Amino acid sequence: MGVTTEPVEEKQTEHKTSKSTYGDRIILTTYPGQSVVDPVPLTWGAATAADRGPILVARSSETLKRRNAIGAHGGSYSVYNALAIAAGDLPTDFRPSFLNTQPTFDFPQQPAWGDATKIVAMDPFGNDPVRYFKKHLDAGLDVRPTIAITRATMKLAEISEAVKLGRVPVDGQIVTSEGGDVRVTKAAVEPVWYLPGVAERFGIDEGTLRRNLFEQCGGSYPELITRPDIKVFLPPIGGLTVYIFGPPERVSDENVKLALRIHDECNGSDVFQSDICTCRPYLAFGIEEAIKEAQNGGSGVVIYFRKEGRALGEVVKYLVYNARKRGGDTADKYFERTENIAGVRDMRFQALMPDILHWLGIKKIDKMLSMSNMKHDAIVAQGIPILERIPIPEEMIPEDSRVEIDAKINAGYFTTGKKYTDEELKQVEGRGWKNWEDVTH
Numbered sequence: 001m002g003v004t005t006e007p008v009e010e011k012q013t014e015h016k017t018s019k020s021t022y023g024d025r026i027i028l029t030t031y032p033g034q035s036v037v038d039p040v041p042l043t044w045g046a047a048t049a050a051d052r053g054p055i056l057v058a059r060s061s062e063t064l065k066r067r068n069a070i071g072a073h074g075g076s077y078s079v080y081n082a083l084a085i086a087a088g089d090l091p092t093d094f095r096p097s098f099l100n101t102q103p104t105f106d107f108p109q110q111p112a113w114g115d116a117t118k119i120v121a122m123d124p125f126g127n128d129p130v131r132y133f134k135k136h137l138d139a140g141l142d143v144r145p146t147i148a149i150t151r152a153t154m155k156l157a158e159i160s161e162a163v164k165l166g167r168v169p170v171d172g173q174i175v176t177s178e179g180g181d182v183r184v185t186k187a188a189v190e191p192v193w194y195l196p197g198v199a200e201r202f203g204i205d206e207g208t209l210r211r212n213l214f215e216q217c218g219g220s221y222p223e224l225i226t227r228p229d230i231k232v233f234l235p236p237i238g239g240l241t242v243y244i245f246g247p248p249e250r251v252s253d254e255n256v257k258l259a260l261r262i263h264d265e266c267n268g269s270d271v272f273q274s275d276i277c278t279c280r281p282y283l284a285f286g287i288e289e290a291i292k293e294a295q296n297g298g299s300g301v302v303i304y305f306r307k308e309g310r311a312l313g314e315v316v317k318y319l320v321y322n323a324r325k326r327g328g329d330t331a332d333k334y335f336e337r338t339e340n341i342a343g344v345r346d347m348r349f350q351a352l353m354p355d356i357l358h359w360l361g362i363k364k365i366d367k368m369l370s371m372s373n374m375k376h377d378a379i380v381a382q383g384i385p386i387l388e389r390i391p392i393p394e395e396m397i398p399e400d401s402r403v404e405i406d407a408k409i410n411a412g413y414f415t416t417g418k419k420y421t422d423e424e425l426k427q428v429e430g431r432g433w434k435n436w437e438d439v440t441h
Contacts, residue, residue, distance in 0.1 A: 022059070022060065022061060022092060023061035027059075027064065028222060029222040029223050029226045029227075030064075030223060030226065030227060031226050031227065032227060032228070032229045036064060036065055037064075037065055037067075038065040038066060039056075039065075039066060039067060039068035039229075039230065040053055040054065040056055040066050040068050040136070040141070041053050041068070042054075042055065042068040042069070042231070042232060044116050044194045044196075044197070044231060044232065045114060045115060045116025045117075045194075046114060047114035048114070049125040049132035049133065050132075052114075052125060053068070054129065054132075054133040054136045054141065054143040055068065055069045055123055055126070055143070055146070055192060055232060055234075056068050056069060056141060056142065056143065057069045057070070057071055057072055057073060057234055058141075058142040060092060060093060060142070062140070063140075063141060063142055066141060067230075068230060068232065069192075069230060069232040069233065069234060070221055070223045070224060070227065070230055070232065070233045070234070071221065071233050071234030071235060071236070072234060072236070073144045073146065073190065073234060074190065075190050075191055075234070075235065075236055075237055075238055075239055076236050076237060076238055078236060079236070095142060096144065098129070098130045098145075101130075101145075101148070102128060102130065102131075103127055103128060103147075103148070103149035103150075104149055104150050104151045104185065105149055105185055105248040105249075106128075107127065107149070107248070107252075107359075107360065107361070108252070108361070109124075110252065110358065110359065110360075110361040112124070112358035112359065112361075113125070113359065115358075116194065116196075116197055117197060117200070118355070118358045118382070119194075119197075119355045119358050119359060120193065120194045120196075120197025120198050120200075120201060120352065120355060121191055121192070121193055121194075121197075121198060121352040121355045122146065122147070122189050122190075122191065122192050122355050122356065122359060123146045123147070123192040124359055126145055126146030126147040126189075126190070126192065127145065127147035127148070127149060127187075128145070129143045129144065129145050146189065146190040146192050146234075147187060147188065147189050147190070148187070148188045149185065149186070149187045150185075150186050150187075151183070151184070151185055151186070152183075152184050152185075152186050153176075153181050153182065153183060153184070154181075154182040154183075154184045154243070154287075155179070155180055155181055155182065156180070156182075156284060156287060158284035158287075158288065159175075159180045159182060159284070159287060159288060159291065160179055160180030161180075162180070162288050163175060163178060163179075163180045164178075164180075167288070168180075168288060168291055168292065168295075169295065171295050173295075174245055174246055174291060174294050174295055175291065175295070182245070182291060183245075184243050184244065184245060185243075185244040185248045186241060186242065186243055186244070187241065187242040187244075188239065188240075188241050188242075189239045189240050189241070189242070189356060190234070190239045191234065191235050191237055191238075191239050192232060192233075192234055193232065193233045193234070193235055194231060194232055195209060195210065195231050195232070195233055196231055198352065201351040201352060202349070202351060206228075207228075210224040210225060210228075211224075211225065213233070213235075217236070220236075221233070237306070238265075238305075238306025238307070238308075239306060240303055240304060240305045240306065240356060241303070241304045242301065242302075242303050242304075242356060242360070243287075243290075243301065243302040243303070243304070244299070244300070244301055245287075245290045245291050245293075245294040245299070245300035245301070245302075246293075246294030246295075246298070246299050246300060247299075250294075250298065250299040251299050251301060251360050251361060251362060252360060252361025252362065252363070253299070254363040254364055256297060256298045256299055257293055257296070257297075257298035257299070257366040257367070258293070258298060258299045258300075258301065258362065258364065258365055258366050258367070259286075259289045259290045259292070259293035259294075259298065259299070259300045259301070259366065259367040259369065260290075260300075260301050260302075260303070260357075260362075260365045260367065260368055260369065261282075261283065261285075261286025261287070261289070261290060261301075261302045261303070261369040261370065262303050262305070262353060262370055262372075262375050263279075263282070263283050263286065263302060263303065263304050263305065264305045264307040264308075264310070264311075264348055265304065265305060265306050265307055265308045266279035266280070266308065266309070267308060267314065268314075268317075270283055275398035275399070275400045275401060276321065276398075276400050276401055276404070276430070277398075277401045277404050278392055278396070278397055278398065278401045278404065278405050281392060281396040281397065281398065282369070282392045282396070283302070284396075285369065285392055285393065285396055286302050286369040287300075287302055289367065289369055289390070290302050290369075293366075293367065298366070301360070301362075303356055305348075305353065307348045310338075310345070310346045310347060310348050311346075311347040311348045311349070312338070312342045312344075312346075312347055316338075316341055316342050319341050320337050320338050320341055320342075323337045323340065323341065324337050324403075324430065325430070325432060325433050328429075329403055329429060329430035329431075329432065330403065330425065330426055330427075330428060330429050330430075331402070331403045331404075331406045331407040331410070331420070331425040331426075331428035331429075332407070332422060332425035332426045332428075334403055334404060334407035334408075335407060335411065346374070348374070349374075350372075350374045350375050350377075350378035351378055353375065353378055353379075354378055354379050354381075354382040354384065357379065357382070357384055358382065358384075362384060363384065364384060364385050364386075364387065365379065365384060365385070365386045365387065366387050366388060367387070367388050367390055368386045368388065368389045368390065369390050370389065370390075370414075371389070371391045371392065371408065371409070371413040371414045371415060372413060372414075373412055373413060373414060376389065376414070389414050391414060391415050391416055391417065392405075394417060399431070400430050400431045402428050402430070403428055403429065403430040406420050406425060406428045407425065407428075410422070410425055
């Protein structure tokens, strides 16, 4: 049998191109005093935005000299920005229009905004660059916001159920419908690190911090090493979101009560309602208590940090799940499973977390909806007293999450309930994978 071939039409892929303003020379790094650098002065901890100066990270040919910070805006999303430019969907010299983007609530400046020891992990003047840095924008510098404040309506199934059961009343101001619609003020915050302050919080020297950031980011930010004069770094990590229930101006009023939930991201539970941990139940409980406090004339705040899997990441988290379920999921081995894979049991390191509390002007916390000693100690160490700590109610703990919560309590987490002995922890066992073969094969 003969084989015949027919000509194949060659397909050509059309590639988009974008006008580049990077210049012909590729500058891998810069050094103090080099001809290509003339940074705009940036004085962290100055009392006013004008004295502090704008944060500039753009690397276009016309702004490279003026840069005074390392990294890029958008945290981890800066990579998607690079893809958009590479694909030709976004020009390298794009400048956003800030028309009508101003905050829905103008948070008054707090003393901590001008204190280089109180705020080290966010830009206190990042909420309104048009107002604070107009002259720099008019001069053509690429100044961008790192905080955005808006209003929204929240609807959470647990809150709708609480309204239905009468635990949360419809007041018309905060909870606006029988269906559980809740008015909320939201603030999104991108990380901005003042390196000397971050180093001080961790009790290390700045050089050690810079070297480790450089090495563990794969050498992606050489100016951490070559530009010791630049003290600000925008790390490629997720930020946080603040949810305020009740009038935002009450948050900084120490004459009213404040209920606070600091919550670290757990996608599996928070969004998809996995019952292997207490994350979503505690988040829902925190939101309900925040709403109630606001309805009673106080203020309620929930702050959501992007620190998935105790900042170990979701891949590590799922590897730990596998090790737990295959190796015997008992509470006495709970932390050991994580340490075997990640080397540590937790990388959230709450030392930087209180910055947002200082920015909001929070001076005391009447109700802390958390069992974490790391969170409690970090806040108190920053001079903010916590008057009451409230653990998750027993009836809200899913059965399969007893391994997690009992292990944490045994390790020192705050509780008003039972503390298990080491021998009792061996008897606390999670649900296995029985009958899964029928589903997966």
